[in-house]
Amino acid sequence: MTVAPQSLPAEAENISRGGFNAFAGPFWRLPPDGDIHRFALQVAPKHMNGSGSLHGGVLMTFADIAMSQVSRKVSGAPGCSTVSLTCDFVGPGKLADVIEARVRVTRQTRTLVFLSADIIAGERILAVATGLWKIV
Amino acid sequence: MENRLAMTLAPPFGFIQTELIDPFERHIGPIFEQGVKGARRFAFIVEDRHVNMRGVIHGGMLMSFADAALGQAAWDVCDHAHCVTLNMQSQFLAPAKVGDLVEVLPELTRRTRSLMFLRGDFTVGGETIFTVASVWKILGQD
Numbered sequence: 697m698t699v700a701p702q703s704l705p706a707e708a709e710n711i712s713r714g715g716f717n718a719f720a721g722p723f724w725r726l727p728p729d730g731d732i733h734r735f736a737l738q739v740a741p742k743h744m745n746g747s748g749s750l751h752g753g754v755l756m757t758f759a760d761i762a763m764s765q766v767s768r769k770v771s772g773a774p775g776c777s778t779v780s781l782t783c784d785f786v787g788p789g790k791l792a793d794v795i796e797a798r799v800r801v802t803r804q805t806r807t808l809v810f811l812s813a814d815i816i817a818g819e820r821i822l823a824v825a826t827g828l829w830k831i832v
Numbered sequence: 833m834e835n836r837l838a839m840t841l842a843p844p845f846g847f848i849q850t851e852l853i854d855p856f857e858r859h860i861g862p863i864f865e866q867g868v869k870g871a872r873r874f875a876f877i878v879e880d881r882h883v884n885m886r887g888v889i890h891g892g893m894l895m896s897f898a899d900a901a902l903g904q905a906a907w908d909v910c911d912h913a914h915c916v917t918l919n920m921q922s923q924f925l926a927p928a929k930v931g932d933l934v935e936v937l938p939e940l941t942r943r944t945r946s947l948m949f950l951r952g953d954f955t956v957g958g959e960t961i962f963t964v965a966s967v968w969k970i971l972g973q974d
Contacts, residue, residue, distance in 0.1 A: 716890035719881040720860075742859045751856035752917040753896025760891045778891040782921045 700724060703794050704736055711735070711765060720757050725765065726796070733769070733799040735762040739791055750789030750822070759783055759813050759825035762797035767809040767829035770801055774832075776809065781827040793817040807831050844933055847875060850904065857900045860893060867937075870908045874901035875935040878928050888927035889934070889961075894954065895922050897934065898964045902950045905938035906968045909948055918947075919967040926961040934961070941965075946973035 700708035704724055712721035720743075726734035737743075737758050745751045760778055767776040789795055795817045802810040808830060815823040843849050847864035857863065860882070864875045874897075876882075882893040899917055906915050928934055934954055941949040947969060954962040 713885065715883045715885060716881060716893045717884065720892060720896075742855055744855045745857075746853040746855075747914070751854055751896070751899070752920070753856055753860070753892070753899045756895040756899070756920065756922070757890075757892025760895065764891075775886060778924050780921070780923045781891065781895065782919070783895075784919050785917050 701738060703738055703792075708736060711761070716757070717761055720754065721761075723758065723761050729798070731800065733762070733766045735765065735797040735799070737795050737797075739789055739793045739795060741791065744791060748791070750791075750793070750795070752783075752785055755785065755789070755815055755823045756781065756783050756825070758795070758797055758815060759823065759827070762799050763811040763813055763825070763827050764829065766799045766801065766811060767831070770804055771809055771831045776829040777832055779808075779828045779830050781825060783823055783825040785823055786821050789817055789822045795822060802826075844875060844877070850874065852900070854900070856896070860896055860900075863897070863900055865904070870905075871937075872904065872908065873935060873937045874904065875933055878930050878932045878934060880930055883930060888929055889932075891922070891924055894924070894928075894934070894962045895920065895964075898922065898936070898952060898954070898962070898966070901936050902938050902952055902964065902966050902968075905940070905950055905952075906948050909940055909943060909950075910970045913973075914971040915948065915968045916971065917966060918969050921965045923963045924961075925963065926956075926959065928956050928961050932956045946970050 708724040712718040724736040936952040
């Protein structure tokens with residue numbers, strides 16, 4: 697699980713260490729693109745809905761994991777709790793897609809981090825999420 | 833593993849297991865329900881595979897359960913027409929831990945020809961831990 701599949705860049709780092717993160721994943725951290733933090737998921741059969749598209753729960757889980765990672769990184773705190781998360785489902789994801797979460801920090805205060813994430817598959821946008829994290 | 837099987841096989845008292853079609857919902861389930869079509873209450877039991885590194889329920893699991901439970905309610909409302917989630921707003925009020933029973937009775941706020949507005953308060957032992965408002969599209973209706 698520590699070696700990235702060939703569909704991912706060799707620098708991809710597995711961030712799924714256990715619990716729901718591993719059960720729903722694995723999720724990967726990619727090298728940043730300027731001030732954009734990047735994460736990846738390869739869509740597997742377990743991630744699908746009955747219509748053959750990526751399940752919305754996977755998109756929200758991916759958004760939550762990616763933005764939580766960034767809130768911990770920028771705050772330096774051992775943990776951050778999701779307070780709120782809003783997700784627009786813009787387009788369907790497909791089996792075997794490598795989807796990418798591109799996360800930006802909107803604002804950071806002493807106790808809170810405001811974040812947004814675009815989830816894309818190549819040129820296509822699948823979801824747009826924003827959220828608020830409490831630094832604990 | 834035996835412990836997990838023991839926990840997942842028996843529905844809580846008064847509940848039956850919901851028939852799930854989506855592979856991801858079968859992966860995270862089982863999900864349980866009680867009540868009649870249009871007024872079904874849904875529940876799941878928090879297990880080790882549903883928690884984060886701090887040992888409390890993962891936000892992704894709560895949102896995935898919300899999508900599944902409100903999706904079942906949406907399906908009841910539109911009489912099994914094909915519908916998809918357009919938007920979901922989630923607020924995390926308090927943690928849940930392994931062994932907790934998380935319950936929701938989804939509410940229809942409004943239905944138009946092509947859209948459904950559904951919300952839900954998710955409770956553990958009567959305390960609201962998570963709340964969701966969502967918008968659904970009924971496909972084939974412009």
